Amino acid sequence: MIPVMKPWLGAEEAEAAAAAVASGWVAQGPRVAEFERAFAEFIGVPHAIAVSSCTTALHLCLIGAGVGPGDEVIVPSLSFIATANVVHHAGATPVCADVDAVTLNLTPESVRAVTTERTKAVIVVDQGGIPADLDAFASLGLAVVEDAACGAGSTYRGRPVGAGAALAAYSFHPRKLLTTGEGGMVTVQDEQTAVRLRRLREHAMSVSAADRHSSSQPVLEEYLEVAYNYRMTDIQAAIGLIQLRKLPEMVARRRELAARYQDAFSGLAGVTTAADPAYGTxxxxxxxxxxxxxxxxxxxxxxxxxxxSARRGIMASHLEPAYRGRSFAPLPVTERLTRHSVILPLFHQMTTAEQDTVIAAVRDAHGD
Known part of the structure; x- marks a missing residue:
């Protein structure tokens, strides 16, 4: 079967992981710190905090935005279910809004339609890597968290996705371009917020484990608040550093393949596909x-x-068993897209012959 996705991993990543193991430092340590610095520089933000997944990254973002019990957070239902779940993790209530039929992303109009006096924040998703129009949400008076799980390597108004966000979260799951197996990253503009979130991902210790172990003197740490174990390992970070260097090449290859799909399907009646928005790539x-x-x-x-091997269209969280029986505003675009779309194979190593097979299969399914 032609897979829907295949990570682009090779000898460099294997050697980097082996070097981390050989160093004896396999938990969060110097390679995590190096990965954080490199990722922050790549995005163009002052602070990056490596964590165990994008789900934990989003949870920390909501804490950084001041979200808590009694608050509502607006999310797209058309997103992986973690986008809605993290609102519960923060003690708040997720409120689903509909999306744009072309970008599959929230719009300010859809958010305003479900905003109440309890609304504290909105999670704006860069769905499938298509950047959301982040600036358009600035006038809503809400804290804005960017769910850039799929967005590393995309651009928004000439800058990397997430560069302009107060708080953004990225995923390094194998379905994403840049992978560390599991893992994620928080990017933060405000230094005080970054300091707190960096503590919270490590049990809120007053001194990190890495700093304690590297000290020549005994260090007695304190635990400053109830917190979490959201750490990334040095083995993952070692892989991430190689993947980050390869990311521009990955993006260029995927854009070539996507353009070939777009050209092949352009003449099919009623067919729409993923595409660049006017304000980004x-x-x-x-x-x-x-x-x-x-x-x-x-x-x-x-x-x-x-x-x-294809996949159903992007899930609609409000239709899943976990959210059935709850009251949501009508979401007609979301429900149409989740039921009448499929995700096609696209990966760095995809051959022309493999893509031709996919194109022929889609034409057959369309009745062309």
Whole structure:
């Protein structure tokens, strides 16, 4: 089967991980600190905090935004379920808003429609790597958290995605371009917030484990508040440093493949695909295709018959069992997109022959 995604990992990453193991420092340590510095420089922000996943990164972002019990946080339902779940982790209530049919992202209008006096923040997702129009949310009077889980390598108004966000969260899951196996990153503009979030990811210790172990004198740490174990390991960070250097090449290759898909499907009636917005560029972390009467189950089975592993369209969290029975505003665009779209294979090592197989299968499914 042609996979929907395949990480681009090789000898360099294996050697870097082995060197971390050989060093004897495998928990959070010097390689994590190096990865944080390199990632902050790449994005163009003053602070980056490596963590265990994008879910934990988003949780810390909400804490940094001051979200707590009694608050509401607006999220897109059309997103991986973690976007809504982290609102619960922060003790608040997720409120779902609809998305734009072209970018699959929230709009200020959709957020205003569900804003109440309890609304504290909005999580703006760069869905599938397509950057959200972050500046458009500045006038809403809400704390804005950017869920850039899929966004590393995308650009917004000429800068890396997340560069202008007060708080942003990234994922390094294998479905993303840059992977550390599991892992994530928080980027922060404010120094005091960064100091607190850096503490919170490590049990709120007054002195980090790395600093204690590297000290020549005994260090007695304190635990300043109830906190979490959200740490990344040095083995993961060693891999991440190699992946970060390869990221521009990954983006360039995926954009070539995406352009070929777009050209191949441009003449099919009613078909829309992932594409760049007017204000930025996407890394094409996911390449989705949709048409009005697309029968998802039929298309996925037909593609599988051609040897193509595809996925259903981006999930709608409010339709999942975890959120059934709760009251949400109507989300017609979200429900149409999640039911009438599929995600196609797209990965760095994809060959022309493999992509031709996918294109032929989609044409067959469309009835062309």
């Amino acid at each position: 996407t890394n094409f972390q996911s390449f989705w295709v949709s048409w009005p009467d697309l029968d998802q189950e039929h298309v996925l089975k037909l593609l599988a018959g051609h040897g193509v």
